């Protein structure tokens with residue numbers, strides 16, 4: 001699979017950002033990979049020198065792979081490190097500890113939790129779950145756990161990170177938070193797509209910021225790439241593979257695995273939710289395509305007119321098939337389409353996601369990477385949080401300044 005770092009664009013080349021990272025511990029490697037991720041998703045190339053010897057280099061390579069940064073050029077630094085190139089210090093722009101509430105502590109939320117606990121400049125004020133007795137790894141401290149969204153907001157967070165699996169609870173929580181001027185980072189495409197205009201207006205009215213990068217593409221920063229493309233000129237067309245579970249299933253079905261076994265494998269790997277119907281019916285991809293279309297073509301974008309489902313009756317043929325999401329300014333569709341000869345999509349392994357954006361003048365941007373799973377999706381949520389703090393708000397809804 002081509003990697004997140006291999007953004008292909010016809011835009012003028014800019015000097016790469018030099019980073020010097022220390023990766024003596026796994027947490028430093030994870031934070032270093034996060035720093036690289038944020039640069040790349042902002043459309044910047046990086047050159048990375050790694051301090052701490054060969055083990056540190058291997059650790060950082062591993063941390064990059066875990067979030068889908070497959071082809072970063074990492075070089076071992078000989079001699080003393082100039083860590084001034086790598087601002088891994090406190091989160092910028094905030095006076096006291098930032099009060100963060102985590103809604104959901106499953107695949108995605110459980111990936112964000114250790115990052116929150118590691119930061120002395122973040123105060124985790126609450127963790128919203130459905131079942132307080134459930135055994136989780138990692139386990140939040142009992143005094144943090146609440147089961148009522150109102151109780152979470154009563155802890156007066158500055159930011160809510162929404163990683164709930166119930167879209168209606170998510171939507172109500174996002175509305176309640178934004179209406180109080182609390183910033184929101186959401187991973188829920190169904191919740192955001194259900195009322196993106198209303199949520200954006202609410203955020204603008206209260207001065208809060210709403211970000212939802214993880215909701216589209218998991219670890220692949222698709223919304224950012226669309227915004228970067230739009231800054232270059234009008235967009236003619238978007239083509240994308242947007243659902244990691246369906247991509248995983250199609251790959252398994254193509255090599256003869258039974259449908260139910262492939263689905264169980266996707267669930268065990270954390271790609272598919274316990275109820276996979278949104279993935280299989282195409283509803284998940286439809287919500288994502290809608291959000292991409294809105295970013296590409298403006299507020300008049302609609303949900304796709306045609307959405308094909310994947311079921312046990314699917315018969316794989318000799319050519320690779322993908323759940324292909326295609327949109328232009330007139331509308332969109334989600335189909336199960338053969339993609340032989342299209343290297344970007346045909347090569348997508350496991351839960352891979354990819355996007356190709358064609359500008360009106362014919363220029364093309366593409367990006368691919370890990371579309372689901374704990375590490376890449378949590379990284380995306382974390383990057384939204386740190387970007388939000390870096391820009392220290394004033395951005396309005398959508399974080400549209402990206």
Ligand SMILES: NC(=O)c1ccc[n+]([C@@H]2O[C@H](COP(=O)([O-])OP(=O)(O)OC[C@H]3O[C@@H](n4cnc5c(N)ncnc54)[C@H](OP(=O)(O)O)[C@@H]3O)[C@@H](O)[C@H]2O)c1
Pocket residue numbers: 103104105106107108109128129130131132134147162163164165166169187188189214215217218270271273274371372373374377
């Ligand atoms: N998994 C991925 O790879 C991925 C990728 C991109 C985006 N997303 C999105 O991220 C979100 C979370 O996905 P996930 O895979 O992390 O789901 P998950 O593992 O099922 O975790 C969902 C969390 O939400 C909590 N929850 C659900 N309903 C609730 C309710 N009514 N009240 C309070 N808490 C509730 C659950 O509580 P309990 O722990 O008590 O059950 C759990 O902690 C979803 O919107 C999903 O579409 C996921």
